Amino acid sequence: xxxxxxxxxxxxxxxxxxxxxxxxxxxxxxxxxxxxxxxxxxxxxxxxxxxxxxxxxxxxxxxxxxxxxxxxxxxxxxxxxxxxxxxxxxxxxxxxxxxxxxxxxxxxxxxxxxxxxxxxxxxxxxxxxxxxxxxxxxxxxxxxxxxxxxxxxxxxxxxxxxxxxxxxxxxxxxxxxxxxxxxxxxxxxxxxxxxxxxxxxxxxxxxxxxxxxxxxxxxxxxxxxxxxxxxxxxxxxxxxxxxxxxxxxxxxxxxxxxxxxxxxxxxxxxxxxxxxxxxxxxxxxxxxxxxxxxxxxxxxxxxxxxxxxxxxxxxxxxxxxxxxxxxxxxxxxxxxxxxxxxxxxxxxxxxxxxxxxxxxxxxxxxxxxxxxxxxxxxxxxxxxxxxxxxxxxxxxxxxxxxxxxxxxxxxxxxxxxxxxxxxxxxxxxxxxxxxxxxxxxxxxxxxxxxxxxxxxxxxxxxxxxxxxxxxxxxxxxxxxx
Numbered sequence: 001x002x003x004x005x006x007x008x009x010x011x012x013x014x015x016x017x018x019x020x021x022x023x024x025x026x027x028x029x030x031x032x033x034x035x036x037x038x039x040x041x042x043x044x045x046x047x048x049x050x051x052x053x054x055x056x057x058x059x060x061x062x063x064x065x066x067x068x069x070x071x072x073x074x075x076x077x078x079x080x081x082x083x084x085x086x087x088x089x090x091x092x093x094x095x096x097x098x099x100x101x102x103x104x105x106x107x108x109x110x111x112x113x114x115x116x117x118x119x120x121x122x123x124x125x126x127x128x129x130x131x132x133x134x135x136x137x138x139x140x141x142x143x144x145x146x147x148x149x150x151x152x153x154x155x156x157x158x159x160x161x162x163x164x165x166x167x168x169x170x171x172x173x174x175x176x177x178x179x180x181x182x183x184x185x186x187x188x189x190x191x192x193x194x195x196x197x198x199x200x201x202x203x204x205x206x207x208x209x210x211x212x213x214x215x216x217x218x219x220x221x222x223x224x225x226x227x228x229x230x231x232x233x234x235x236x237x238x239x240x241x242x243x244x245x246x247x248x249x250x251x252x253x254x255x256x257x258x259x260x261x262x263x264x265x266x267x268x269x270x271x272x273x274x275x276x277x278x279x280x281x282x283x284x285x286x287x288x289x290x291x292x293x294x295x296x297x298x299x300x301x302x303x304x305x306x307x308x309x310x311x312x313x314x315x316x317x318x319x320x321x322x323x324x325x326x327x328x329x330x331x332x333x334x335x336x337x338x339x340x341x342x343x344x345x346x347x348x349x350x351x352x353x354x355x356x357x358x359x360x361x362x363x364x365x366x367x368x369x370x371x372x373x374x375x376x377x378x379x380x381x382x383x384x385x386x387x388x389x390x391x392x393x394x395x396x397x398x399x400x401x402x403x404x405x406x407x408x409x410x411x412x413x414x415x416x417x418x419x420x421x422x423x424x425x426x427x428x429x430x431x432x433x434x435x436x437x438x439x440x441x442x443x444x445x446x447x448x449x450x451x452x453x454x455x456x457x458x459x460x461x462x463x464x465x466x467x468x469x470x471x472x473x474x475x476x477x478x479x480x481x
Contacts, residue, residue, distance in 0.1 A: 005034040006140040006147065009059035013070030019103050020065050021324050023120065026129060028392025032140065032147045035392060039322070040471060061096065061139045063132075064112065065120075067103045085111055096139040101132065252407060256295065260305055260351040264295040264479060265364070265408050272363045273370040275427050276459035283459050287428040289359050296356055296364040297476040299397035299410050300335035300418065303328070306347060314350035316343055319469065325394075333396040335416045335474040341444050341466035344419040344475035356478035357436060358422035358461070359429045361447045364478075365413070366458040367406025374405035374412045374458055385414035388454040394472075395451070405458075413456040416474035417446040424463035441466060446473065 008027060012020040017039075024037045036055045042048065056062065085098075100108055100117035108117060118132045140147040254266035275286040303326035309315035318326055323338035325331035339347075348354050356364070365374045375384055384403040386395040398410045405412050412418075424443040425435040434440075443463040449456030450472035464473065 004145070005032055006136060006143070006145050007034045007036070007058055007060045008136065009036045009055050009062045010065065011062060012065035013067065015069045016065055016067050016103055017321075018324055019120070022328075023063075023065070023101075023129075025325070025393050027136075030133070030147075031391055032145065033136065033392070034389075060143055060145075061136055062098050063101050064098060065101045065103055066106055066108065066112075066117075068106045071106055071109060096135055096142070099132070099135055250293070255298075258297070258351055258353060258477070258479075260308070262301075262305070262351065262477070263298040264353075265298050267291075267294050267296060267360070267364050267407050269293040270368065272366065272368050274359060274362055274429055274459070276372075276457065278372075279455075279457060279459055280461075282426065282461060285427055289363070289429055291359060291363055292480070294356075294360055295353075295479040295481075296360065296407070296409060297353075297478065298408065300416060300474050300476045301344075301347060302333050302397055303336045304332040305351075306336040306339070306343075309347050309350045312350070315346050318343070322469070322471070331394075333398075334394045335397055335411070337394065337416055337471050337474050338469040339419070339474060340469050341419050341464075343469075345421075345438070347475070348477035351477055353477035353479040355419060355421040355475065357431065358420045358445045358447065359431070360478055361412075361418070361420050362458060364407055364409050365405050365448065369406070371406070372457055372459075373403075374409070375403050380413065380454075380456055385411070385456060386451045387414035387449060387456050389452050391451060393451060412448050413458070414449055414453075415451055416448070416472050417450045417453075417462065417470075418448045419473070419475040420445050420447055 010020055010024060020037070021039075024035050024040070027033050027035045036059065038052070041055065042051055098112070098115055100112045100115055102108075102117055102119050102121070104121065118128055118135070120128045120132070137147045250266050250268070252266065252268060256264050256266075258264055269290075269292050271288050271290045273286060274289050276283045277286055306315060306318075307326050310317050318336075318338050323336075325334060326336050326338075345355055371377055373380065373384075380387060382390050383400070385400050395415055397415070400411065400414075403413060404410055421436060421438065422429075422445045423435040423437060423440055424445050425433065429435075443465050446462050446464055447460070449460060452472045464470075
């Protein structure tokens with residue numbers, strides 16, 4: 001038997017949801033497991049009992065998460081446990097199938113006592129997690145499922161630290177370039193000042209010679225009879241002409257830093273092609289749009305950035321039942337998710353910016369050459385973006401440098417869907433037709449696809465009501481100046 005990924009079912013009590021979510025994220029990040037968690041895998045309208053029964057039946061391994069609360073409390077976890085035990089009777093002896101996971105010091109239920117358990121205690125979760133991975137690898141190998149060796153795979157903390165180091169190096173390089181540019185400007189300024197002084201000195205010498213010559217000649221020529229004095233009245237005073245100081249030259253590749261520390265990319269004024277005839281009907285017709293110059297964030301807004309806005313009292317706190325990562329330092333550089341459209345709008349206002357329009361977003365992602373994806377026309381791959389549930393979770397922003405857009409924007413395909421300012425209205429795009437009404441409660445457009453999706457073309461568009469908040473929905477900001 002072989003499968004592309006090891007299917008893991010998480011059995012748990014609702015009271016233990018925060019810890020189980022953390023475990024779900026870590027397991028999903030391994031890349032070789034398909035982890036089933038009710039709040040991520042069940043969708044509105046589905047039959048709860050039927051879907052859980054199917055998930056347990058399909059699972060290769062069951063993690064039964066236990067705490068004093070789940071053991072003593074009557075509820076759905078007991079029902080799930082009965083379903084799990086029933087399927088366990090059909091497994092061959094010695095199969096690593098049910099793995100009890102103690103979330104705290106507690107006694108195992110009688111039915112589970114003959115299986116070795118794993119302790120996932122707060123004080124030593126790193127070691128416990130590695131032991132748990134070892135068991136899951138044994139199960140994967142028995143099914144001929146390739147599993148990444150945990151010792152060779154960087155941990156989430158290591159990946160985030162590498163991302164921080166990379167961003168620090170980029171910041172240092174940008175600062176060095178800025179110093180060199182200012183130094184060059186200073187040298188040019190000194191040269192210009194020296195030239196002006198030289199010219200002024202030369203002019204002074206020439207003027208002195210002319211004055212002396214005039215005095216000598218005046219003494220040699222007898223004075224002429226003075227003409228009658230004539231007074232001419234005039235109101236014509238010539239205007240003083242001032243040459244305006246030229247502004248800094250902005251071009252593709254120009255950057256600046258936002259109030260929140262975000263890097264903004266310059267997108268020049270000009271025409272681009274919007275829409276596609278290869279996708280959904282709402283991407284038609286293809287049409288050309290001429291946009292004024294604008295700036296767009298290089299990456300999606302992160303958990304750390306949003307948490308700072310909440311701390312400053314300018315953004316609403318997210319629903320902690322779902323949004324557990326935005327306060328977790330291990331996910332500081334991941335895109336913030338579970339944000340509503342108003343959450344996103346409030347943050348951009350706090351940062352001195354705004355949400356991009358749908359047209360601005362597509363131009364920043366697509367460039368001027370009507371490319372299919374931000375990086376070009378080549379097919380998506382796991383080295384270019386986080387998509388198609390390959391990792392099973394968000395990734396730190398800016399990780400996929402090869403997936404940069406024409407203007408240098410990162411993660412404009414995959415990772416998370418991104419709110420834009422525009423209402424969901426048919427093409428052609430027209431900013432004056434009411435779609436940029438920021439008061440309306442109608443559905444708003446989202447762009448870019450996410451870690452869960454495989455439709456990540458630069459022209460793909462979807463919609464959600466402004467009150468929606470999901471595990472794969474975030475945003476980035478833009479600015480007109």
